[in-house]
Every structure is written in C-alpha cells, then in structure tokens.
Amino acid sequence: MRNAKFFVLFLAITAFFLGMTVQTAITAEERNDVLYYCDCGPDCHCNSVSTKPGNCKCNKPMKWGHVIKVEGDEAILCTCAEGCKCAIDANDPTKCGCGNKVTRVSLKGTGVYFCNCGGSCQCNTVSDQPGKCKCGMDLKKVD
Ligand SMILES: [Zn+2]
Ligand SMILES: [Zn+2]
Ligand SMILES: [Zn+2]
Structure with a gap:
C-alpha cells in the first residue's frame, strides 16, 4: 500500500510539471510584441x-x-x-x-507588419505577416 501512495504522489507531481511546461509554451507563443x-x-x-x-x-x-x-x-x-x-x-x-x-x-523597409492606430499607439503588435491587431485595425507595413 505504501508504494501505491507514492505512485499517486508521483503522478500528481508529474501532472503539475507537465501543466507548467504547456502553460509556458502557450505564453511564449502568445507574445506578439x-x-x-x-x-x-x-x-x-x-x-x-x-x-x-x-x-x-x-x-x-x-x-x-x-x-x-x-x-x-x-x-x-x-x-x-x-x-x-x-x-x-x-x-x-x-x-x-x-x-x-x-x-x-x-x-521602414524591414518587412515587419505593425499597428499604429492613430499614428501613435501602444498596441505594440508586430508580425511577420499581414493580419489584424487586437484593436481591430489592420497591421501595416512600410516599404
Ligand atoms: Zn521591458
Ligand atoms: Zn548592425
Ligand atoms: Zn492596434
């Protein structure tokens, strides 16, 4: 019975660390600034x-x-x-x-798409491809 208890504890710890790893990966991917x-x-x-x-x-x-x-x-x-x-x-x-x-x-000329709603903004969204900013504006590129 002792071993069974340790096994459950081991499973719980493994699940905890797995969860942390997944969350870190998601957070890293979500950054667009x-x-x-x-x-x-x-x-x-x-x-x-x-x-x-x-x-x-x-x-x-x-x-x-x-x-x-x-x-x-x-x-x-x-x-x-x-x-x-x-x-x-x-x-x-x-x-x-x-x-x-x-x-x-x-x-300018970098190929980076960015938001500048109102000519100056703190949306801080940058991307390597066209798309929409979180504020709803289209990202733009300056050649
Ligand atoms: Zn900083
Ligand atoms: Zn340089
Ligand atoms: Zn924006």
Missing part, C-alpha cells in the same frame, strides 16, 4: 529589425526587445533582458517602466 534589433552600438546604422532571432546586416546577433510604443513608422523598444514585459514610463517616455533607456528603430 517581440522584435529583434541591431545591437552594434550607436555608430551602426544597419537598422536590422526582425520578428525572429538572427543576425543583423553586420553579421552580429540581434538583441531581443519588446515594443512599448509605435510612433509613425518607428517602434520604441524596451532594452531590458529577454522576457521583460514592462510598459513605457508614463512620466518619462525616454525610459521604460524598469527605468532603462528605450531604443528607437525604424520599421
């Missing part, structure tokens, strides 16, 4: 931006970031560590909620 951008420094103007990880035009790995605002065809990105979910600082738009400096990238 993530952009990878050139991280070569202020002197680089290669302006590589992509919704998927990869190298920039200078052949260095792009940095993970997430959109916290779109103004015109420029995206303002949080520069915190991968996985951050902060918002723009309401009192200081040069900073994100974590207090780090934001960076600005042009989405």
Whole structure:
C-alpha cells in the first residue's frame, strides 16, 4: 500500500510539471510584441529589425526587445533582458517602466507588419505577416 501512495504522489507531481511546461509554451507563443534589433552600438546604422532571432546586416546577433510604443513608422523598444514585459514610463517616455533607456528603430523597409492606430499607439503588435491587431485595425507595413 505504501508504494501505491507514492505512485499517486508521483503522478500528481508529474501532472503539475507537465501543466507548467504547456502553460509556458502557450505564453511564449502568445507574445506578439517581440522584435529583434541591431545591437552594434550607436555608430551602426544597419537598422536590422526582425520578428525572429538572427543576425543583423553586420553579421552580429540581434538583441531581443519588446515594443512599448509605435510612433509613425518607428517602434520604441524596451532594452531590458529577454522576457521583460514592462510598459513605457508614463512620466518619462525616454525610459521604460524598469527605468532603462528605450531604443528607437525604424520599421521602414524591414518587412515587419505593425499597428499604429492613430499614428501613435501602444498596441505594440508586430508580425511577420499581414493580419489584424487586437484593436481591430489592420497591421501595416512600410516599404
Ligand atoms: Zn548592425
Ligand atoms: Zn521591458
Ligand atoms: Zn492596434
């Protein structure tokens, strides 16, 4: 009988961890505000931006970031560590909620579809293909 009890406990623990793994996978897939951008420094103007990880035009790995605002065809990105979910600082738009400096990238010519409802918005939706934003507007691309 002792073994049966342990077996039930084992099953419960396995189910718990399986559940966590599935949830993590779903959460990761649901994000649509993530952009990878050139991280070569202020002197680089290669302006590589992509919704998927990869190298920039200078052949260095792009940095993970997430959109916290779109103004015109420029995206303002949080520069915190991968996985951050902060918002723009309401009192200081040069900073994100974590207090780090934001960076600005042009989405022009990158092939990235994005929302800019009203010319400036915080929907923060980006995609590698056309579609609708959560606000109901069509995502747009600037060539
Ligand atoms: Zn670069
Ligand atoms: Zn952030
Ligand atoms: Zn939108």
